[in-house]
Amino acid sequence: xxxxxxxxxxxxxxxxxxxxxxxxxxxxxxxxxxxxxxxxxxxxxxxxxxxxxxxxxxxxxxxxxxxxxxxxxxxxxxxxxxxxxxxxxxxxxxxxxxxxxxxxxxxxxxxxxxxxxxxxxxxxxxxxxxxxxxxxxxxxxxxxxxxxxxxxxxxxxxxxxxxxxxxxxxxxxxxxxxxxxxxxxxxxxxxxxxxxxxxxxxxxxxxxxxxxxxxxxxxxxxxxxxxxxxxxxxxxxxxxxxxxxxxxxxxxxxxxxxxxxxxxxxxxxxxxxxxxxxxxxxxxxxxxxxxx
Amino acid sequence: xxxxxxxxxxxxxxxxxxxxxxxxxxxxxxxxxxxxxxxxxxxxxxxxxxxxxxxxxxxxxxxxxxxxxxxxxxxxxxxxxxxxxxxxxx
Amino acid sequence: xxxxxxxxxxxxxxxxxxxxxxxxxxxxxxxxxxxxxxxxxxxxxxxxxxxxxxxxxxxxxxxxxxxxxxxxxxxxxxxxxxxxxxxxxxxxxxxxxxxxxxxxxxxxxxxxxxxxxxxxxxxxxxxxxxxxxxxxxxxxxxxxxxxxxxxxxxxxxxxxxxxxxxxxxxxxxxxxxxxxxxxxxxxxxxxxxxxxxxxxxxxxxxxxxxxxxxxxxxxxxxxxxxxxxxxxxxxxxxxxxxxxxxxxxxxxxxxxxxxxxxxxxxxxxxxxxxxxxxxxxxxxxxxxxxxxxxxxxxxxxxxxxxxxxxxxxxxxxxxxxxxxxxxxxxxxxxxxxxxxxxxxxxxxxxxxxxxxxxxxxxxxxxxxxxxxxxxxxxxxxxxxxxxxxxxxxxxxxxxxxxxxxxxxxxxxxxxxxxxxxxxxxxxxxxxxxxxxxxxxxxxxxxxxxxxxxxxxxxxxxxxxxxxxxxxxxxxxxxxxxxxxxxxxxxxxxxxxxxxxxxxxxxxxxxxxxxxx
Numbered sequence: 072x073x074x075x076x077x078x079x080x081x082x083x084x085x086x087x088x089x090x091x092x093x094x095x096x097x098x099x100x101x102x103x104x105x106x107x108x109x110x111x112x113x114x115x116x117x118x119x120x121x122x123x124x125x126x127x128x129x130x131x132x133x134x135x136x137x138x139x140x141x142x143x144x145x146x147x148x149x150x151x152x153x154x155x156x157x158x159x160x161x162x163x164x165x166x167x168x169x170x171x172x173x174x175x176x177x178x179x180x181x182x183x184x185x186x187x188x189x190x191x192x193x194x195x196x197x198x199x200x201x202x203x204x205x206x207x208x209x210x211x212x213x214x215x216x217x218x219x220x221x222x223x224x225x226x227x228x229x230x231x232x233x234x235x236x237x238x239x240x241x242x243x244x245x246x247x248x249x250x251x252x253x254x255x256x257x258x259x260x261x262x263x264x265x266x267x268x269x270x271x272x273x274x275x276x277x278x279x280x281x282x283x284x285x286x287x288x289x290x291x292x293x294x295x296x297x298x299x300x301x302x303x304x305x306x307x308x309x310x311x312x313x314x315x316x317x318x319x320x321x322x323x324x325x326x327x328x329x330x331x332x333x334x335x336x337x338x339x340x341x342x343x344x345x346x347x348x349x350x351x352x353x354x355x356x357x358x359x360x361x362x363x
Numbered sequence: 364x365x366x367x368x369x370x371x372x373x374x375x376x377x378x379x380x381x382x383x384x385x386x387x388x389x390x391x392x393x394x395x396x397x398x399x400x401x402x403x404x405x406x407x408x409x410x411x412x413x414x415x416x417x418x419x420x421x422x423x424x425x426x427x428x429x430x431x432x433x434x435x436x437x438x439x440x441x442x443x444x445x446x447x448x449x450x451x452x453x
Numbered sequence: 454x455x456x457x458x459x460x461x462x463x464x465x466x467x468x469x470x471x472x473x474x475x476x477x478x479x480x481x482x483x484x485x486x487x488x489x490x491x492x493x494x495x496x497x498x499x500x501x502x503x504x505x506x507x508x509x510x511x512x513x514x515x516x517x518x519x520x521x522x523x524x525x526x527x528x529x530x531x532x533x534x535x536x537x538x539x540x541x542x543x544x545x546x547x548x549x550x551x552x553x554x555x556x557x558x559x560x561x562x563x564x565x566x567x568x569x570x571x572x573x574x575x576x577x578x579x580x581x582x583x584x585x586x587x588x589x590x591x592x593x594x595x596x597x598x599x600x601x602x603x604x605x606x607x608x609x610x611x612x613x614x615x616x617x618x619x620x621x622x623x624x625x626x627x628x629x630x631x632x633x634x635x636x637x638x639x640x641x642x643x644x645x646x647x648x649x650x651x652x653x654x655x656x657x658x659x660x661x662x663x664x665x666x667x668x669x670x671x672x673x674x675x676x677x678x679x680x681x682x683x684x685x686x687x688x689x690x691x692x693x694x695x696x697x698x699x700x701x702x703x704x705x706x707x708x709x710x711x712x713x714x715x716x717x718x719x720x721x722x723x724x725x726x727x728x729x730x731x732x733x734x735x736x737x738x739x740x741x742x743x744x745x746x747x748x749x750x751x752x753x754x755x756x757x758x759x760x761x762x763x764x765x766x767x768x769x770x771x772x773x774x775x776x777x778x779x780x781x782x783x784x785x786x787x788x789x790x791x792x793x794x795x796x797x798x799x800x801x802x803x804x805x806x807x808x809x810x811x812x813x814x815x816x817x818x819x820x821x822x823x824x825x826x827x828x829x830x831x832x833x834x835x836x837x838x839x840x841x842x843x844x845x846x847x848x849x850x851x852x853x854x855x856x857x858x859x860x861x862x863x864x865x866x867x868x869x870x871x872x873x874x875x876x877x878x879x880x881x882x883x884x885x886x887x888x889x890x891x892x893x894x895x896x897x898x899x900x901x902x903x904x905x906x907x908x909x910x911x912x913x914x915x916x917x918x919x920x921x922x923x924x925x926x927x928x929x930x931x932x933x934x935x936x937x938x939x940x941x942x943x944x945x946x947x948x949x950x951x952x953x954x955x956x957x958x959x960x961x962x963x964x965x966x967x968x969x
Contacts (some may be wrong), residue, residue, distance in 0.1 A: 080390035084371070084374060085376075086373070086375045086376045086431065086432075086434075086435040087373060087374050087375040087376070090434075090435075090935065091376065091707065094707075094710060094898045094899060095710060113441060114445065114446070115369045115370070115438075115439070117440045118438045118441050118445070119435065119438040119439075119442070120759075121432050121438075122435075122437065122438045123434065125437075126434050127434065207667060221662060223392070270704070279697060294706065295706035295709075295710070296706050296709065373691070374873065375871075375873065375874075397843075397844075397873055397874075398843075398873055398874035398875060400843060400844035400845075400942070401843050401844065401875065401939040401942070402936070402937065402939060402940070403940065403942055404873055404940050405937045405938060405939075405940070411938070428873075428874070429873060430871070430872070430873020430874045430875070431874060432871075432874055432935045432936050432937070433935075433936070433937045434935075
């Protein structure tokens with residue numbers, strides 16, 4: 072599993088952030104061609120993002136590009152420009168139809184084979200920013216093998232739900248639960264939306280603790296200062312690490328002896344629990360993350 | 364005379380303004396900004412190189428620099444020239 | 454010409470400066486002879502009032518003549534009225550060819566350019582910046598500027614290398630017999646640390662105040678037995694430019710990232726334990742480093758011994774919280790520091806001699822565990838430049854850079870790798886201010902480069918596991934990859950600035966810029 076605790080948005084027409092955003096140590100970066108770029112600057116941003124992808128450096132970050140929505144006439148040029156640069160994935164905004172995801176999968180395959188990139192390499196991250204998109208989360212998450220994660224929207228979703236932001240985002244509890252359920256049913260990651268109040272560190276921490284408890288693997292990030300806080304929340308406690316170590320060791324021992332089930336601390340441990348423990352160690356930085 | 368522009372004056376960016384030049388006049392580059400003292404030659408050569416690769420031979424370029432590196436300068440030159448050639452001039 | 458140990462090719466004699474003692478290593482020059490002493494004088498009870506009606510009267514009484522050396526301190530910073538007022542008076546009195554010997558100059562002193570152009574000021578021994586720096590860099594001064602550190606300057610004074618004819622000391626409070634205080638008065642600036650050696654060694658000392666207090670004044674920083682005359686003026690400075698208000702820790706993510714890297718390096722080192730002493734500047738990154746270190750001290754229950762240097766509210770609060778036992782204050786930066794130095798006996802005023810002079814029986818920087826400094830550029834040998842900008846103009850003083858770097862056990866330079874397109878890690882700095890032999894680490898947003906001679910720090914940082922270590926070569930390569938190759942600065946042969954190391958040797962020179 073790949074760590075996706077934090078995905079930092081980098082505005083697509085902002086050289087400073089495009090070149091230095093990865094230095095803040097997020098697990099991934101999202102070069103944004105959509106909302107962060109004015110309509111009149113889409114062309115210039117595309118050229119800049121292409122050059123940064125080709126000549127720039129993103130360290131160990133998972134590199135994705137948020138393209139323009141599929142109901143615009145921009146998305147095809149977006150993927151034709153950025154996919155040949157060899158990115159890890161694209162993030163599609165406002166997904167509400169599984170057919171669009173399938174269509175995107177085909178379009179990506181075509182570009183990949185032309186560019187000499189292994190077909191299927193470019194992952195898809197789906198932003199579900201409408202009630203319909205949330206309602207169809209499972210179908211969307213299973214519409215293409217490329218789908219790596221589904222993510223609920225924030226402000227757009229509130230608007231579509233005919234509601235407004237409340238202090239604890241109660242209006243998004245339902246959608247978040249649906250997305251988590253669908254994501255895990257489909258075997259993809261559930262990644263949460265951004266926390267917009269960039270100076271409210273305590274609020275960010277509370278919300279991150281809450282979505283972690285719901286079952287999200289991470290959050291999108293709009294300001295670098297949010298990264299250490301989110302990582303801190305997702306970093307396992309010393310007690311969790313100790314327990315995970317015991318489980319992984321016991322499982323390895325059992326496997327060596329050819330045993331199926333093992334007991335740790337007086338409780339039976341089966342395969343999913345071992346996987347969970349391995350993931351805990353990975354989050355703690357004690358085990359390197361393999362590809363999903 | 365047709366002109367086109369790309370870029371911003373945000374940190375590490377530049378504004379590149381291009382305008383049509385008569386055939387045979389070649390590429391002329393003027394520039395201003397804090398890095399000109401030490402990067403003037405680099406700015407001229409990257410600008411010309413980018414335009415030649417696009418097949419643009421006669422054009423007048425003005426660079427207002429606010430710390431753009433080579434990568435960003437080239438992207439802005441390409442964007443401005445593309446706008447000029449594509450008739451997307453403002 | 455001689456190549457010094459910082460690798461600079463320096464003439465053996467410089468017009469307007471004289472014979473050069475070449476830099477040979479940070480602790481190599483051994484002083485000779487005795488300390489300088491001013492002429493003896495006697496005072497009796499027939500004169501109990503040193504006040505004079507105005508600045509011109511004081512200039513006359515002091516015996517100041519053309520060609521002499523006058524000194525000033527910079528505790529009033531950008532709010533100072535005194536330097537300009539004294540120079541205006543000298544100009545009106547027909548005094549010329551003065552050597553100006555300030556502890557530092559600020560933007561407000563651009564007023565002096567007219568006195569430089571008209572010949573009232575012939576030379577500046579001290580920092581130049583802004584328009585004066587530009588003027589000097591373009592060849593507008595007849596004699597080269599001589600730059601000294603906050604420790605090098607009192608060394609030059611106490612050793613008699615520079616003889617001050619008249620010291621004009623701006624005093625937020627004075628009584629009629631010349632007891633001076635920085636802590637009280639409408640223009641209070643806190644410590645008067647940089648003025649002490651001038652008071653002690655100048656042939657004549659004139660105090661200029663805007664608060665004449667009844668004798669004896671309170672909170673006396675400079676005592677009466679050094680002061681010859683007292684002048685009262687309407688105002689010695691603008692309080693808004695003298696002290697800043699509360700400085701908040703930056704939220705700029707790039708500065709925070711650099712600061713976090715620097716703080717982790719400190720926390721990983723052997724010095725991060727009870728008794729740690731610490732100096733940072735008041736700049737954005739420095740203050741953020743202090744904030745991270747403070748948090749780590751709280752978390753790990755560590756109590757420090759002293760905070761040194763320019764003191765800010767941040768350090769005052771750390772002392773109040775018990776994270777420092779004492780503050781040793783050569784310069785008070787903000788209102789809270791000014792208030793604290795006047796009230797708290799653990800907040801101690803120190804002179805520049807005490808702070809940083811290498812030629813005494815032990816200055817404060819020698820007891821420093823760690824210092825966080827800035828630089829305009831650093832190079833492959835860890836040499837740091839704080840004097841010149843990318844275009845080659847001499848725009849900044851040395852401050853305490855050389856002194857604290859030499860004194861501290863762990864000297865950290867924090868700098869963004871790029872300022873706009875200008876790289877801050879280069880093959881060879883344009884001007885060597887502080888030699889790489891006293892710099893231990895360079896911290897940037899692209900990683901932390903530790904000087905290879907400090908294997909102990911490298912090991913500790915690796916052990917900590919949370920510090921992005923890189924080599925200096927990697928930083929330079931990274932910077933060049935982003936910026937491309939720089940063209941060299943075009944200069945004339947003529948030397949317009951001499952950068953002295955704190956021991957009075959010449960570490961580098963600055964040449965006149967070629968006309969464009």
